[in-house]
Amino acid sequence: xxxxxxxxxxxLAAATPILFAALGELIVERAGVLNxxxxxxxxxxxxxxxxxxxxxxxxxxxxAVAALAGAAISMLFALLxxxxxxxxxxxxxxxxxxxxxxxxxxxxxxxxxxxxxxxAGPLKVNWIVWLxxxxxxxxxxxxxxxxxxLILRGVGENHDAAHALGYDxxxxxxxxxxxxxxxAGIGGAFISIATVLQWTxxxxxxxxxxxxxxxxxxxWTAPGVLAGAWLFGGVTVLQLRLQAAGVSVPVQLLSMAPYxxxxxxxxAISAMQKFSRRAxxxxxxxxxxxxxxLR
Amino acid sequence: MIRLxxxxxxxxGWQIATPVLAVLATMVMGGLLFAIMGYDPVAAIxxxxxxxxxxxxxxxxxxxxxxxAAPLILIASGLAIGFRAGIWNIGAEGQYxxxxxxxxxxxxxxxxxxxxxxxxxxxxAGALGGWAWGMIPALLRNWFxxxxxxxxxxxxxxxxxxxxxxxxxxxxxxxxxxxxxxxxLTQYPPAANPELxxxxxxxxxxxxxxLAVLATxxxISRHIRxxxxxxxxxxxxxxxxxxxxxxxxxxxxxxxxxxxxGMAGLFEASGPAGQITDSFGSGYGFxxxxxxxxxxxxxxxxxxxxxxxxxxxxxxxxxQLTLQLPAATVQVFQGMLLFFLLGFxxxxxxxxxxxxxx
Numbered sequence: 031x032x033x034x035x036x037x038x039x040x041x042l043a044a045a046t047p048i049l050f051a052a053l054g055e056l057i058v059e060r061a062g063v064l065n066x067x068x069x070x071x072x073x074x075x076x077x078x079x080x081x082x083x084x085x086x087x088x089x090x091x092x093x094a095v096a097a098l099a100g101a102a103i104s105m106l107f108a109l110l111x112x113x114x115x116x117x118x119x120x121x122x123x124x125x126x127x128x129x130x131x132x133x134x135x136x137x138x139x140x141x142x143x144x145x146x147x148x149x150a151g152p153l154k155v156n157w158i159v160w161l162x163x164x165x166x167x168x169x170x171x172x173x174x175x176x177x178x179x180l181i182l183r184g185v186g187e188n189h190d191a192a193h194a195l196g197y198d199x200x201x202x203x204x205x206x207x208x209x210x211x212x213x214a215g216i217g218g219a220f221i222s223i224a225t226v227l228q229w230t231x232x233x234x235x236x237x238x239x240x241x242x243x244x245x246x247x248x249x250w251t252a253p254g255v256l257a258g259a260w261l262f263g264g265v266t267v268l269q270l271r272l273q274a275a276g277v278s279v280p281v282q283l284l285s286m287a288p289y290x291x292x293x294x295x296x297x298a299i300s301a302m303q304k305f306s307r308r309a310x311x312x313x314x315x316x317x318x319x320x321x322x323x324l325r
Numbered sequence: 326m327i328r329l330x331x332x333x334x335x336x337x338g339w340q341i342a343t344p345v346l347a348v349l350a351t352m353v354m355g356g357l358l359f360a361i362m363g364y365d366p367v368a369a370i371x372x373x374x375x376x377x378x379x380x381x382x383x384x385x386x387x388x389x390x391x392x393x394a395a396p397l398i399l400i401a402s403g404l405a406i407g408f409r410a411g412i413w414n415i416g417a418e419g420q421y422x423x424x425x426x427x428x429x430x431x432x433x434x435x436x437x438x439x440x441x442x443x444x445x446x447x448x449x450a451g452a453l454g455g456w457a458w459g460m461i462p463a464l465l466r467n468w469f470x471x472x473x474x475x476x477x478x479x480x481x482x483x484x485x486x487x488x489x490x491x492x493x494x495x496x497x498x499x500x501x502x503x504x505x506x507x508x509x510l511t512q513y514p515p516a517a518n519p520e521l522x523x524x525x526x527x528x529x530x531x532x533x534x535x536l537a538v539l540a541t542x543x544x545i546s547r548h549i550r551x552x553x554x555x556x557x558x559x560x561x562x563x564x565x566x567x568x569x570x571x572x573x574x575x576x577x578x579x580x581x582x583x584x585x586x587g588m589a590g591l592f593e594a595s596g597p598a599g600q601i602t603d604s605f606g607s608g609y610g611f612x613x614x615x616x617x618x619x620x621x622x623x624x625x626x627x628x629x630x631x632x633x634x635x636x637x638x639x640x641x642x643x644x645q646l647t648l649q650l651p652a653a654t655v656q657v658f659q660g661m662l663l664f665f666l667l668g669f670x671x672x673x674x675x676x677x678x679x680x681x682x683x
Contacts, residue, residue: 066474106664115329115675116667119413119474123614124667128660134653231653236482243475282490289482296479297471304470322329 037267042159043225045263047072047217047234049162051241052248052255053169054213059245060173061206062186062316066122067107069238070129071211072218075100077133079219080229081140089148092223093158093216100215101208103129108207112200115320126238134231145227156224158216163256165213170252182206186314189321199321214238236289243296249303250312258295265291329675339673344619344626347665348633354665355658364648372648373640373658386639388526392597394635395530396421396589398627400613402537403582405622406544410554411561412578416462416477417586418610419484420455424587425594426491427454429507429601432516433496436508443515447591448529455587456580458484463579467572473579481610489603496601507601510594518596530592534631537585542624550577586610608656615663634659 051068058065078099083092107125110116151157173179185192185202193199221237222229240262247261248254269287277284303313352374356366377386400417407414414420428451435443462476496507510516518528545551557564557574565571589609594601616634620626641655671677 110664110667114668114671116670120618120663121667123415124660124663127611127615128657128664131653131656131658131660135651135657138651138653236479239475239478243472243479246472246475280490280494282486282493286483286486289479289486293465293471293476293479293483296475297465297469300465300471301469322331 037271039153039155040267041260041263042155042163043263044266045259046156046159046162047220047225047237048241048244048262049256049259050165050217050220051214051238052244052259053162053165053252054210054217055241055245056169056248056250056252056255057173057182057213058206058210059317060186060250060314061182061203062189062314062319062321063111063203063207064118064122064318065104065107065125065207065210066119066242067104067125067129067238068122068210068214068241069234069236070126071100071104071214072221072234072238072241073133073232074103074129075215075218076222076234077137077140077218077229079215080145080222081136083146083219083223084140084143087146089146089223090157092146093219096215096219097212098215100211100213100218102211103132104207104211104214105204107211108204111320112204112207115322118318118320130232137229137231140229141231143228145223148224156220158220158224161216166252166256169255173252183314186316189316189319193321193323199323203321214241217241240288240292243292246313247295247299249299250314261295262288262292328678328680329671330678331675332673335673340621343669343672344621344630344666346669347619347662350665350669351658351662354661358657359650364650369644369648369650372644372650373637373655376643377636377639380643382643386643388520388524389639390632390635391526391531392528392635393638394631395528395534396593396607396609397613397616397634398534398631399530399537399589399592400582400586400610401616401620401627401631402534402541402624403585404613405617405620405624405627406541406551406554407578407582408558408617409545409622410557410574410578412575413474414459414462414477414579414582415474415614416459416479416481416610417582417613418606418608419477419481420458420583420586421590421593421610422481422484422488422606423458423590424451424455424584425590425598425605426488426496426601427451427587428591429496429510429594432510432513432595433507435515436513439515441515444518444529444595447516447595448533448588451591451594452584452588455590456584458587459579459581459583460576463576466575473575477579481606485606488601488605491601492603492605498600505603509599511596511599516595518592528592528596530589530596533588533592538624538628541627545624554578586613612659615659618663619666634662 051072055068075096079092079096082095083089107121110121111118151160181197182202185199189199218234221233244258247258266288269284273281273284352370356370359366359369404414428447431447431450462473465471465476466473492505498508521527553569557569612634616627616630620630637655637658644650645652
């Protein structure tokens, strides 16, 4: 007998890392920056958070450190793209490659150690899961109802116009990148501290890339990100259930499901955006373009 | 105050100087990192960059240079063509894995037959497999506008799962006592990709890499399609007016880079790796991205960059053995290299001027 509530709670947990990372990237992209370094920031958070949680015995300190570490490493990307005007696609990739390497290097001594226990929150659901759910309306409110959100969107839609109005494009974007890094860091730490309960090399296994796809899926909106993260969480839980039930399909093929689902959904949404009237869907106008003020 | 003034043309001098600067900066920062970690920085840098070529064990490690550089150069040559046109194939790792599998499939199907045709057929199958895997993101982008960056990347994870499935399922060696992994192709002469000239490390993949460098040079600088590619990358609108069909270009670039990555995978499966295992993905597909950038998307540059990154692999292994340096050090080095390169790139496009504040 499958209890729908317990399945839903599993789905919530499976969706959480992606939800955090994708909400962060949503803010980054709405500011007009495409940061492909999510995977690198997540793995950094996964390691730093785990190390801090292990050292202090307190999982919450782990998450705080993960957020700081994610934000810190995202500043490398900010330096490259905002000051040195490097290509955003290449810089994001560099951040991912560097982050994966750095985490593997410093994670070696932590292998085989168990994560400290985490006190369960309401409904026996992890506090961080609740925090993730709370972030959805907060991000929505920030983007659509706050003055700072309006400026951020302006910078993302048309950086030249925002600059002409006197807004500091670079400062807004750096703040957005730092926020994205912190959120990705928390998402990564959720995997090491709350899901897998230990540190293993490369443990984010593409979650950062799925988060990037979910931002496209969401049409650059916070509720859309939640829907995308839940869809992903649902596929993950279903796939694990089928594995546990011993379905005759090989395990390796079942474990492809989250990635295939991401591709299918990405294609479907891209097609809708392509064939609908608004070309590019909700993508910010300056997405991926660097800004250089001549005066 | 420091001010950046855009150059009217990218500086050729800095184009060549920045990769060198990036390598030097990586050595310095890497040395610093080693010092923090408690290793002797000078010894570490010497072990990674000098000893593989001129150290006491160079006789063994020098041939390894070509073995490691060949797949990098082969893959990066294809990637660079796409990058020039603004087409981002980030999934070469997946195309490499699938090429290895489809190529090996031919050998495993033919086993134990003998014949001159087997190895060429494997190469062809490897290229076709990689091409097909690269065409998935190409078609999905052309038909539905799906980002080729994300789709090609997702397909890396799918390819890894397929490799694991093959190693544990359909391709498992029937005489392997239940161990995962296919038959060892190096022990099946018609399918093996051996060292061609003893002591050099050169196998057929090295030959293919050399040909790829020549072919991509010809394509980019002498062929009309290369002109289209460069135009599309620099001025997409102008390219459209000149009659360049973006769809054709996407399919061409992703297909070509997929085919080259697939061939690299096959040469690896039939040579250095010897078999398809669940860990057949080697990271060459990702490192090749660094090679392409470090080589300035130019065939000759890619050749040099491929050799340099091969050196970091071999030096890294050596440092693991002699200094007990962790394996991931190489990855950090490679990431750092790309960071510095992207940073210094500023100098090719801008002049740095010091303005006097009044």
